[in-house]
Amino acid sequence: MSLTVRPIEYAAQADYTRLGGEAFGAPEGGRTVPTREEWEAADFREWGAFDDDDGLAARLRVYGFTSWFHGVQVPTAGVAGVAVEPERRGSGHLTRLFGAALAEARENGEVISTLFPSAPGIYRGLGYEVVGSFDDVDVPLQNLSRVTAPDGITTRRATPADFDSIVAVHRTWAAAQNGPISRAEKPFWTPPEKFFADYTGVTLAIDGHGSAGDAGAVVGFASWIRGEGYTPADAVMEIDDLIALTPGAARALWRTLGSFSTVVGAARVSTSGLDPAWLVLPDLTSTVHAAHPYMLRILDVAGALAGLESPLDGVRVPFAVRGAADIEGAWTLTVSDGVTHLERDAVLAEDAHHERPVLSVNGLALLYAGTQSAANLRIAGHLTGTPGHDAVLTALFAGRQLHVRDYF
Numbered sequence: 001m002s003l004t005v006r007p008i009e010y011a012a013q014a015d016y017t018r019l020g021g022e023a024f025g026a027p028e029g030g031r032t033v034p035t036r037e038e039w040e041a042a043d044f045r046e047w048g049a050f051d052d053d054d055g056l057a058a059r060l061r062v063y064g065f066t067s068w069f070h071g072v073q074v075p076t077a078g079v080a081g082v083a084v085e086p087e088r089r090g091s092g093h094l095t096r097l098f099g100a101a102l103a104e105a106r107e108n109g110e111v112i113s114t115l116f117p118s119a120p121g122i123y124r125g126l127g128y129e130v131v132g133s134f135d136d137v138d139v140p141l142q143n144l145s146r147v148t149a150p151d152g153i154t155t156r157r158a159t160p161a162d163f164d165s166i167v168a169v170h171r172t173w174a175a176a177q178n179g180p181i182s183r184a185e186k187p188f189w190t191p192p193e194k195f196f197a198d199y200t201g202v203t204l205a206i207d208g209h210g211s212a213g214d215a216g217a218v219v220g221f222a223s224w225i226r227g228e229g230y231t232p233a234d235a236v237m238e239i240d241d242l243i244a245l246t247p248g249a250a251r252a253l254w255r256t257l258g259s260f261s262t263v264v265g266a267a268r269v270s271t272s273g274l275d276p277a278w279l280v281l282p283d284l285t286s287t288v289h290a291a292h293p294y295m296l297r298i299l300d301v302a303g304a305l306a307g308l309e310s311p312l313d314g315v316r317v318p319f320a321v322r323g324a325a326d327i328e329g330a331w332t333l334t335v336s337d338g339v340t341h342l343e344r345d346a347v348l349a350e351d352a353h354h355e356r357p358v359l360s361v362n363g364l365a366l367l368y369a370g371t372q373s374a375a376n377l378r379i380a381g382h383l384t385g386t387p388g389h390d391a392v393l394t395a396l397f398a399g400r401q402l403h404v405r406d407y408f
């Protein structure tokens, strides 16, 4: 049966909610349908595939936000809530649904798209690839007593007056990574009252090395939810953020968490990749409680790859992309004045194969995210063509580690 793909209006919210409940689970009695006011106030875009009787066969939601890559905030289309009605699965409906949603994203100026897949195979054919993982990791609190006490760093409880300092610490950390959502837009921007209401406590690491009388600079924070119980065998506390800008801040925050060890067995820390805050831990007897792989796709080659910070002034790399009509083509990337520039080249795809590196759409995502080197892209079959530019391609994109700390 042919399906019509179009934006979802409020009238289809009951169907949208039912399909979501069937796919992702629902409390007894079903999920609550949002009111028109709630739905209109939310800053997302929803797309559906409808049959001839206006029945909703497939749906997804797109959040528009910025995420940090290569030192700049990049407009990103975050896709969530992808679901197909059980009886219509396996019929290829996702291709058209994504085609429409990503065309709209591109019109909105979003140059990359990201998502948390329930299985990467669903999105690989659409050009997404796994670039990192957002994980909940259980750290036994007893071992934290072995973390060396920092010199001159203390901890204290944050108050709403500290909100700007907390945002600044997150921004300093996020700008140095690839991947973090900037938290500058809804639904990731949180007003101070809500931020503090979400946690039992937010602990700050304060650097007291400043001048006498100085209140000290905030150099890290941990936001935590204490949870129930006081038996270490089963009590677990949740840590949403543990962000430290110095090793002393990391030590101070871990030690404060460790002070719960008589009543809480483990801290369930939301983290990603090889987080530098973990380099101060004397042992790593931690276990991954839940892993959420993160996938990325480039929507606009020039939009995504130009204007990035790069120290490689003077380099010039021609490359081509193939495998998806929307972003196929050939470009030359140059770096001047510390930023990347992109020029579109008129090269036939078959010529491009011999003269320049050729990236698959998935390969371009992996390279851009800094997740895989050119050598690894060749091993994975995502990079072909002349190898002469491989070292520069790797150096251009591999300078920052991939981290993501917000789920959608």
Ligand SMILES: CC(C)(COP(=O)(O)OP(=O)(O)OC[C@H]1O[C@@H](n2cnc3c(N)ncnc32)[C@H](O)[C@@H]1OP(=O)(O)O)[C@@H](O)C(=O)NCCC(=O)NCCS
Residues within 6 Å of the ligand: 023, 024, 081, 082, 083, 084, 085, 088, 089, 090, 091, 092, 093, 094, 095, 116, 117, 118, 119, 120, 121, 122, 123, 124, 125, 126
């Ligand atoms: C996942 C889901 C949306 C896929 O719908 P579908 O109708 O089977 O998808 P399509 O027929 O359009 O297939 C799209 C691709 O997904 C792949 N795929 C489907 N189910 C898969 C699975 N469980 N594991 C890995 N790949 C899968 C298909 O092989 C196809 O790959 P291709 O494009 O490379 O050929 C659907 O099964 C569903 O609603 N599941 C429950 C909710 C869910 O998991 N949603 C995803 C949240 S991120």
